Amino acid sequence: MATPGNEPLTALLTLTTGAAGAVLAFLLGFPAPALTGPALACTILCVAGVPLHVPHILRNVCFVVIGMSMGTGVTPEVYETARQWPLSFLFLALSVCVIFAAGTVTLRRLWRQDRQTALLSSVPGHLSYILGLSTDTRGDIASISVIQSTRVLALTLIVPFAVSMMGYDTTQMGLPGAKMALIPLAVSLLLAMCIGLILHRLRIPAALLLGGMIFSTVTHLSGLVVGHVPLWAAIPAFAIMGTMIGSRFSGVAFKTLVRAFGAGFAITLIAFLVTIIFAVLLIQVVDLPLPQVLIAFAPGGVESMAAMAVILGADPSFVAAHHVWRLVILTFLAPLVLGRTKKSGP
Structure with missing residues (x-):
């Protein structure tokens, strides 16, 4: 891991790698290149043993900007489809439970993991919260971290390619229409950051992202601010998000990476297949586009899926609402199941 003495150089190397990855992915025609390119480039360096790190201030600003980008896409027309969301929330809850159960069984039987490690590795989301729970168990924290990070990385890469195969243009970045002027943008960023920090103090998941989205949504719907980020x-912001995803593997021993990567990809495959099944079932009964439901249901990182919604032109409020709902489910479900596991033994 980076030490305080070389942290500025490490940050510079990290951001340079992310930028190079974004440019290369764009030139190669990757879907959502600003997100997938940096994630892949930084992962490669981390696996090679190069320590990478994104400064916290950049991370926080990135979350707020992505939240603001989502808020600018919320229009009054969005609420016309909101009546279909309750059923969608139900399908999402069911998919989360299926992914959770199937992943745990797979890791127990094929990777011979102990019950607590398998359980915590299989939780489809809420990474920081799950790692916090891991410290109170006998689970293998290193393996849990790598498996969960692999899920976030793999879904960040897989979902854009899947959407691209459905015939959607995934190489465009940003939203059409007028752009926000510099002064409204700066003021909005500052006030949205304040809201995000308040939500963070209240322990609300994805606080900075939600702070940006809430402020941007209110000001745009009221007409106080116009235009997109x-x-x-x-x-x-998208590139920094991808860079953060890739740099999660920094400082992890190569032996641990090799052992946990296979399990991580197995968990990702289960999650993606279950997501597709439930997304396809949902669009049979509600009038929603499959790519949008896929992004909303895919159990990647909240911030990375939010960024993807903006890049790929999905309804940002729909995607955000579903990922927050997923976190709410996991906040209560994971400790409940883990408590039963502690009582029943390994």
Whole structure:
């Protein structure tokens, strides 16, 4: 891991790697290149043993900018489809439970993991919360961290390619229409950051992202602010998000990576297949586009899926609402199941 003495150089290397990955992914025609390119490039360096780190201030600003980008896409027309969301929430809850159960069984039987490690590795989301729970158990924290990070990385890469195969243009970045002026953008960023920090103090998941989205949604619907977040601000935020996803593997022993990567991809495959099944079932009964439901149901990181919604043109409020709902489910479900596991033994 980076030490305080070399942290500025590590940050510079990290951001340079992310930027290079974004440019290369764009030139190669990758879907959502600003997100997938940095994630892949930084992962490769981390696996090779190079320590990477994104400064916290950049991470926080990135979350707020992505939240603001989502808020600018919320229009009055969005609420016309909101009456279909309760059924969608139900399908999402069912898919979360299926992923949770199937992943645990797979890791127990094929990877011979102990019950607590398998359980915590299989939780489809809420990474920081799950790692916090891991410290109170006998689970293998290193394996849990790698498996969960692999899920986030793999879904960040898989979902854009899946949406691209459905015939959607996934190489475009940003939203059409007018752009926010510099002063309204700066003021909005500052006030949205304040709201996000308040939500963070209240222990609300994805607080900075939600702070940006809440402020942007209210000001745009009221007419106080008009226009989308300009590309010069949005694209670096997406790239930093991808860079953070890849840098999760920094400092992890190569032996641990090798052992846990296979389990991580197995969990990802289960999650993606279950997501597709429930998304396809849902669109049979409600009038919603499959790519949008896929992004909303895919159990990747909240912030990365939110960024993907903006990049791929999905309804941002729909995607955000579903990922927050997933976190709410897991907040109560994981400790409940873990408590039973502690009582029943390994």
